[in-house]
Amino acid sequence: MKLKSGEFGVGDNSYQMAGGLAGITQLVDEFYKNMDEFSSSKKIREMHPQDLTDSRQKLAYFLSGWLGGPKLYSQHYGSINIPAAHKHLSVGIDESEAWLHCMQKAVENQSYQDDFKVYLMKQLRVPAERIRQVSGS
Numbered sequence: 001m002k003l004k005s006g007e008f009g010v011g012d013n014s015y016q017m018a019g020g021l022a023g024i025t026q027l028v029d030e031f032y033k034n035m036d037e038f039s040s041s042k043k044i045r046e047m048h049p050q051d052l053t054d055s056r057q058k059l060a061y062f063l064s065g066w067l068g069g070p071k072l073y074s075q076h077y078g079s080i081n082i083p084a085a086h087k088h089l090s091v092g093i094d095e096s097e098a099w100l101h102c103m104q105k106a107v108e109n110q111s112y113q114d115d116f117k118v119y120l121m122k123q124l125r126v127p128a129e130r131i132r133q134v135s136g137s
Helices: 013-017 022-036 041-045 053-066 072-077 082-086 093-108 115-132
Strands: none
Touching: 013 022, 022 041, 022 093, 041 053, 041 093, 053 072, 072 093, 082 115, 093 115
């Protein structure tokens, strides 16, 4: 599937560009692998449970709906307000940038169109910034 950047975010185009749930799951798995490997992400990794099974599923399900695909998160867990759900955590600029770095490296390793990679990272900065703004830090 080849789309122009102006078509991302329309309908389920972004979901399809990410490879559907299988592609999103691959992205999420790589993201959490990065979180375990990068020393800069030690603090944000410690904000998660040791067993990441639920975290992986929740993020994949959230991204599915967020990218215009099936609203799996709400179907399985109910509605979510991402900033409010993270408000209790201490997320400053360093933590937000570490999260984005882990995601950037995961996105780079996906077989997405280059312009979709840029679009996706630009979009992911929005919730990352909103979480930082409401954080308990």
